[in-house]
Amino acid sequence: MQNNIQLQLINSILRFYEVDEITDIYYKNNSIYGTAVWRDIPNEVNLQKFVWKICLDNEKIKRVITILDHIFDNKKFYHDKILISDDEIKEIFLRKNWDIDTIEQTINNLYNIDIRMIDDEEETDSFFLHQ
Numbered sequence: 591m592q593n594n595i596q597l598q599l600i601n602s603i604l605r606f607y608e609v610d611e612i613t614d615i616y617y618k619n620n621s622i623y624g625t626a627v628w629r630d631i632p633n634e635v636n637l638q639k640f641v642w643k644i645c646l647d648n649e650k651i652k653r654v655i656t657i658l659d660h661i662f663d664n665k666k667f668y669h670d671k672i673l674i675s676d677d678e679i680k681e682i683f684l685r686k687n688w689d690i691d692t693i694e695q696t697i698n699n700l701y702n703i704d705i706r707m708i709d710d711e712e713e714t715d716s717f718f719l720h721q
Contacts, residue, residue, distance in 0.1 A: 593644075596622055599651045600642055602658040603705060603717055606670055620644050623708075626717075639708040640717065646699055653696040654703070657683070658719075672721050 604626055615624040621643045628636040657679060661667055666674035676697050683693045705717040
């Protein structure tokens with residue numbers, strides 16, 4: 591079953607990798623498959639197939655996206671490295687009336703997202719964010 595919030599999460603992660611577009615999206619066995627497309631070199635397109643095994647419910651996904659949006663919009667990252675500390679994230683979202691358990695769970699969920707790269711039909715590497 592297609593779920594836009596799940597695809598939105600993948601977009602939110604892959605924008606840290608400067609992906610221009612996601613194509614060839616399909617859902618199979620509780621996973622989302624697709625192809626990341628970069629057009630950063632004139633007349634050249636780079637492609638990377640991927641799969642994300644869906645491991646979060648929609649509410650948890652929405653919370654992860656909210657934190658990712660904050661990090662991205664405030665430029666608190668360098669490529670796949672998050673430059674803001676967990677304590678700073680906690681402070682920011684406590685002021686937004688999130689409870690501490692929800693914040694900690696969401697941070698943990700964010701760091702456990704592992705979008706696997708597929709090369710020659712095998713999972714090889716991952717897109718993920720870290721500190």
